[in-house]
Amino acid sequence: MPELPEVETIKNDLLLEIIDRRFTKINVLWEKAIQNLSAGEFYRRLVGHTIKDITRRGKYLIFHISNDAFLIIHLRMTGSILLKRIDSDPDPYTRAVFDLDNGMQMRFCDVRKFGVLYLVNDVNSVIGKLGPEPLGSDFNVRFLRQQLSKRTAPVKAVLCDQHLVAGIGNMYADEILHAAHINPLRKADSLTDKELNLLYKMTIRVLESAISHKGATVRDYQTPSGQPGTAQNFFSVAHRLNKKCPTCNTLIKRIRIRNRGTYFCPHCQP
DNA sequence: CTTATTCCCTGATTGC
DNA sequence: TGCAATCAGGGAATAA
Numbered sequence: 001m002p003e004l005p006e007v008e009t010i011k012n013d014l015l016l017e018i019i020d021r022r023f024t025k026i027n028v029l030w031e032k033a034i035q036n037l038s039a040g041e042f043y044r045r046l047v048g049h050t051i052k053d054i055t056r057r058g059k060y061l062i063f064h065i066s067n068d069a070f071l072i073i074h075l076r077m078t079g080s081i082l083l084k085r086i087d088s089d090p091d092p093y094t095r096a097v098f099d100l101d102n103g104m105q106m107r108f109c110d111v112r113k114f115g116v117l118y119l120v121n122d123v124n125s126v127i128g129k130l131g132p133e134p135l136g137s138d139f140n141v142r143f144l145r146q147q148l149s150k151r152t153a154p155v156k157a158v159l160c161d162q163h164l165v166a167g168i169g170n171m172y173a174d175e176i177l178h179a180a181h182i183n184p185l186r187k188a189d190s191l192t193d194k195e196l197n198l199l200y201k202m203t204i205r206v207l208e209s210a211i212s213h214k215g216a217t218v219r220d221y222q223t224p225s226g227q228p229g230t231a232q233n234f235f236s237v238a239h240r241l242n243k244k245c246p247t248c249n250t251l252i253k254r255i256r257i258r259n260r261g262t263y264f265c266p267h268c269q270p
Numbered sequence: 271c272t273t274a275t276t277c278c279c280t281g282a283t284t285g286c
Numbered sequence: 287t288g289c290a291a292t293c294a295g296g297g298a299a300t301a302a
Binding site: 272273274275276277278279280281282283284285286 | 288289290291292293294295296297298299300301302
């Protein structure tokens with residue numbers, strides 16, 4: 001499940017390969033993936049135009065197109081972006097194919113069809129309500145304290161709220177809370193200043209560490225060039241039910257918060 | 271405004 | 287072994 005570190009890795013991988021490449025042909029196989037226009041209009045407004053830049057905001061990938069449009073992709077649960085030669089074997093679950101003018105294809109694949117595409121002129125129509133980037137200067141302890149102090153929901157649920165801070169999802173929220181020694185069920189407004197400081201620092205440390213490992217491959221995530229990430233090898237709790245906590249050897253437990261599986265160490269996160 | 275629940279979707283896993 | 291039921295979960299929609 002691509003979260004901020006995975007999308008950042010995908011973006012960095014694509015930047016090396018497809019800047020200034022032009023779309024020569026597009027084939028949309030799952031039309032419902034396009035959120036705001038028809039497949040025909042999507043084709044007409046992209047083919048012949050060039051990718052000038054690729055950026056990331058939260059879990060969204062943003063392609064800056066030469067006609068001042070933005071192709072925005074959210075991979076949701078199982079989406080992936082693959083770069084292959086046009087003549088290479090097709091990939092399973094391909095939902096949209098973008099032919100480029102250098103003989104390569106950018107393929108949007110997604111087993112569960114949750115991933116979405118937008119083509120817009122105003123990026124804020126899609127990402128306008130996102131909270132700050134956790135690795136940007138707008139995200140700091142004061143901001144975190146102010147936001148959490150008005151929320152009574154479990155801190156795990158609030159950390160995953162994209163309106164509060166953008167890009168943290170289920171598995172990195174679990175890792176961040178473990179690193180900060182905070183139980184995921186704690187009410188967000190109950191954290192002490194000491195805990196808020198640690199939560200802030202660990203948010204940055206966990207995300208930067210995961211980016212340095214090119215994201216986590218827990219199911220089928222891979223970079224566009226086909227490399228798996230290795231961040232999962234350094235996880236303390238996420239997807240480690242009944243395995244030992246690396247700091248205290250206690251067995252990792254799994255509970256449900258807001259219908260999402262939540263992993264934590266009962267000893268480190270009392 | 272908030273929090274809680276349901277839905278979308280399909281491969282993998284569980285249960286009888 | 288076989289087939290149905292359940293699970294996984296990001297974010298939108300809906301309910302309260």
